[in-house]
Amino acid sequence: MRIPCPYCGPRDSSEFSYLGDAAPTRPDPAAPGAEDAFFDYVYLRDNPAGPLEELWFHASGCRQWLKVLRDTRTHLISGAVFARPKAEVAR
């Protein structure tokens, strides 16, 4: 599999390590019901057949966390962006 790293260019997937679905965001720990929200955040994942935005870490490259759009049925990768929001990347 090849991942188009926005910093390094297209690279073999063996340079990256995989985390999983990029959708869940860390809940507010101070909000009411935080315990249930964290349980969902840590354990509950969808398993879609189709395009999925995933987190990959370019461990043997630029050390950036990326959001990679991969089709789980075909491994077709249709894009990759920095996980860090644009404003912070620019800084």
Added chain:
Amino acid sequence: MSRLATGGLIDRSRPLAFTFDGRRYTGFAGDTLASALLANDVKLVGRSFKYHRPRGIVSAGPEEPNALVELRSGARREPNSRATVTELYEGLEATSQNRWPSLDLDILSVNRLVAPFLGAGFYYKTFMWPSSFWEKLYEPFIRRAAGLGRAAEGDDPDHYEKANAFCDVLVIGAGPAGLMAAKTAALAGARVILADEDALPGGRLNAETHEIDGAPGHAFAAATIAELGALPNVRIMTRTSVFGVYDGGTYGALERVSDHLREPLPFQPRQRLWRIVARRAVLAAGAIERPIVFGGNDRPGVMAAGAVETYANRYGVAAAKRLAVFANNDGAWRSAFAARAAGIEVAAIADVRPTIAPALLERAKALGIRVIAGGVVAGTAGKTLARIDIASGSRTDRIAVDGLAVSGGWSPNVHLTCHHGGRPVWREDIAAFVPGALPPGLSVAGAAGGTFSLAGAFREGFEAGAAAARDTGFAAPALDAPRAEDESVALAAFWHVAGSRGPAFVDPQNDVTAKDVAIAHKEGFRSVELLKRYTTLGMATDQGKTSNVTGLAIMAELTGAGIEATGTTIFRPPFTPVAIGALAGHHRGTEFRPVRLTPTHGWADEQGAVFIETGAWLRAQYFPRAGESDWLESVNREVKAVRSGVGMIDVSTFGKIDLQGPDAGVFLDRVYINTFSTLAISKARYGVMLREDGMVMDDGTTARLGEQHYVMTTTTANAAKVFQHLEFCLQVLWPELDVQLASISEQWAQIAIAGPRAREVLVGVVDPGTDVSDSALPFMGVAEARVLGGVKARIFRVSFSGELGYEIAVPARRGEDLARALMAAGAPFDITPYGVEALGVMRIEKGHVSGNELSGQTTAGDLGLGRMASTKKDYVGRIMAARPGLTDPERPSLAGFRPVNPAERLRAGAHFVPVGGPADAAHDQGYMTSVAYSPNLGHWIGLGLIRRGQERIGEKVRAHDPVRGGDVEVEICAPCFLDPKGERLRG
């Protein structure tokens, strides 16, 4: 001799001697083992898998199911080598397989008499019961009877390489379509790789007698290759099989660098595994000729029609003296005419079709070849073929021949198109499966796509090459295809001569007959997937290249469903076998993975250290001295030396992470359970970090070097994981924090000195005027200083051993100098280098947790570290660590253990059960995580996790070890065995 007087693309000036089953023969450069055997009239080359039937060569390519030999000898012996693709070299040694005592006289051929028990599904039927018979009777019988050659017993003396290549257009196969595609893309300017498994590119152009632009086909191929080879943007890879299509335009290929030599040249690999990344690829892999199934079709001398033609044209070998042809298509007639032109007597052509094209009939008549239209082979005779019976209508002709050329049509090599799940599609007009959905970026040209004529191959090759060039940003030239024949490839689908005499083999390599297919049908195993597994059709090393389609066609006849509805099994990589050695490459033995060496490795080696692998690192385990009888004696000495004097150890393997930025303190507060933003500059603090699920991830000390500058240490094992986690927290969770991270594990060498005399040794290495007194550098103090005369250093007053201790960090390249300087400065105090064993003993004596306790299943509370957790802030894992299951007081927690009888040895992994109670899972209270012999206490000690451990000090339980045996009564104690108040490390 069956070598023709002239012709062939062999070098008759270079004879090569070789042996087969110990007998000496001679061939020529350019021969394969198969062509050389045929030239020497060797027709019987092996025995079959189950029935030990005599078998001969049937093909001239990679699809060969029969002519498998053991190649070479000793540690280089390689079983199941296909004689048809084995290039001949001087001194080649080959041995036939599956015969005993000899190829000619095989005793196990009596298996044919028990054939009824070895038919379809015999694994599931004959050997069902009683199960006790398996080990003693069935398995040895099957192993003796059904073998496929013997693997070498010694280690492979050759080595294998891995390599990467990148191109715009990869062309797979250098036949007419591939040559044309490569040339078109190359002239457009694309970077092209042209790969062909053969040593001689050209494909069918080398095997047939076409005229192209007025020149022989093989000359055209050679000229095109020369033209391509002169282009700087083209790489031609011969002897290279593209065996798999992977994701993102990645292709696996095997280059047989030295297989055509007796031994690899010095410093040359035997084979090279390529990972080719191509923006576009053209599959021009050609097609494989199919047999027709009839009784006695496995007799040596029965061969594919195209193979007979190939042996005559390319190798100058007459595969038979007197030949008959049995076919269902026009192409086989051309093979017959080619054989006749090469000087082989063609006795008859039997074609299943009642009506034959007049042009073919005329040509046959002119050549004096008898034609039997509507004829089929009804039986064969001879140990090697001596006679065939051809039935047509009500009459049978008995014809004496020593060769029978068979053609049932052609199967396109669709294999690579299936590697992304594409299913081949049935095309009725050519009675063949053609590629279905293609992997992204791959196109198909020529016979691989079902276009069998030469002119068609050129045209499609041009189109595919031009499209690939355009897709990769190059303007394709106008069509300039060579002039070639658009020959007829008409055929009538025909699979099986029903009612023919004798066993009719569908898959000769696995000995699957038409009758076996019928049994599978009768017993309900009718889907292609069940047919394959029940009969083992297509499951041998050839993966059914010549047999799959025929087998499922026969099944389709039986079910009446038709081939399209029956479907086909799909193909997975590799297309042809790939040696495990090639997949491993250089990664074997001690080179299995890279080894990391500490900065003081060379020095430790000089000291006679024994090394141990810890993760990727090689660390000093202990430093034996003359007269010491075992490791324990050395370790005891090292521990006592540290506790009574001073010792030193390289701790560079710890992960070291530099954190800088205005938010560094806040960031650390969020990743550690305890607080670091309040840590004073020039101080260090022990920290524990959790995973978000509430379990402990790692621990270590982090020092503050400046207002916005911290240095974190991690455990050796988790260095990469923690770094990745911190980057995740910064980039994904809290991108608003202004912190920069850098791994500095490789940049700093770090050496710990520990023991009552440690300060005196430290004084000896710091530059004059550096104050390292207790007041200037107290416990958990940090100093940036100079050592060894101006070398930048960081000195951390931390201790893992529980003694007065310092860790001194210097730039990595000065680590060895520091070790030598410490040894010199410590000489008056008899400084003792110690290894990870002594380090482990001392940390257990102090009750410090390590990898065995940080198992990913323990909470901070389990490890007695719960009170460190801040209640004034949020941190990773805080919410989930508060779950009832993780705060349950019944959870096993850390405690110390000592044997009630001090003479008894403890074992890590032993489970705690009640004294006098049963030792079973229901009474399991926890387990011992770490043990050591404490030379200071004079007995074994252990750390472990036991239910309510911290409340049960003084209680006795049993440490039960059913794996290694042993049941030791132990007393639960505090996890710290020595100096519980920590007075020594503040000394």
